[in-house]
Amino acid sequence: MTKKERATFVINTLNEMYPEIPIPLDHKDPYTLLIAVLLSAQCTDVRVNQITPLLFAKADNPYDMIKMSVEEIKEIIRPCGLSPMKSKGIHGLSHILIDKYNGEVPQDFEALESLPAVGHKTASVVMSQAFGVPAFPVDTHIHRLMYRWNLTSGKNVVETERDAKKIFPKETWNDLHLQIIWYGREYSPARGWDLEKDIITKTIGRKSVLKEFEKKNVPK
DSSP: OHHHHHHHHHHHHHHHHHHSSOOSSOOOOOOHHHHHHHHHTOOOOOHHHHHHHHHHHOSSHHHHHTOOOOOHHHHHHHHHOOHHHHHHHHHHHHHHHHHHTTTTTSHHHHHHHTSSSHHHEEEHHHHHTTOOOOOOOOOHHHHHHHHHSSSOOOOHHHHHHHHHHHHHHHHHHHHHHHOOOHHHHHHHHHHOGGGGOHHHHHHHOOOOHHHHHHHHHHHH
């Protein structure tokens, strides 16, 4: 298969498997999504979804958030890890949203990435999921699968994102990045991976990845 044919196979397979695509992080508007995505850095979505209701019960908008101290925010979000940096980021960006954007989350990559504790991936998720702007945020699942599927050399997430945007049509990006995440979690995890259940990698996988899997799973 050519790279284009492999990309089409991925799109078609994932559309069949995930016609309805749940968004992994619970939220009700762009602000709560921004906070949830920020908290998800080096933390599972499941854990974030356990913590955000506690935080949002006290503050689900920037005006209430800045009434809390950084220390109070830190105590609530501690289970998500990196709480000193994240709590300062949440407090700081809430101030900026009020001062510069009338308390609204800006629909702009550059503006989002200028906020404290907000990187390119967080900005991409918010632009894609809150505002429907085509973006292809790359997390560990997408990075791993794009390499396994021989659609990128996989040296880093920047390269993987660039390759994904070249290969996949722009109109597929917002659904596709979520479909790949769900597929990666269910069928192509980093650990406990069963190639027999992973139809996409089994069909179009990088030869070296398939050989490595076979080598590790030779019956003793």
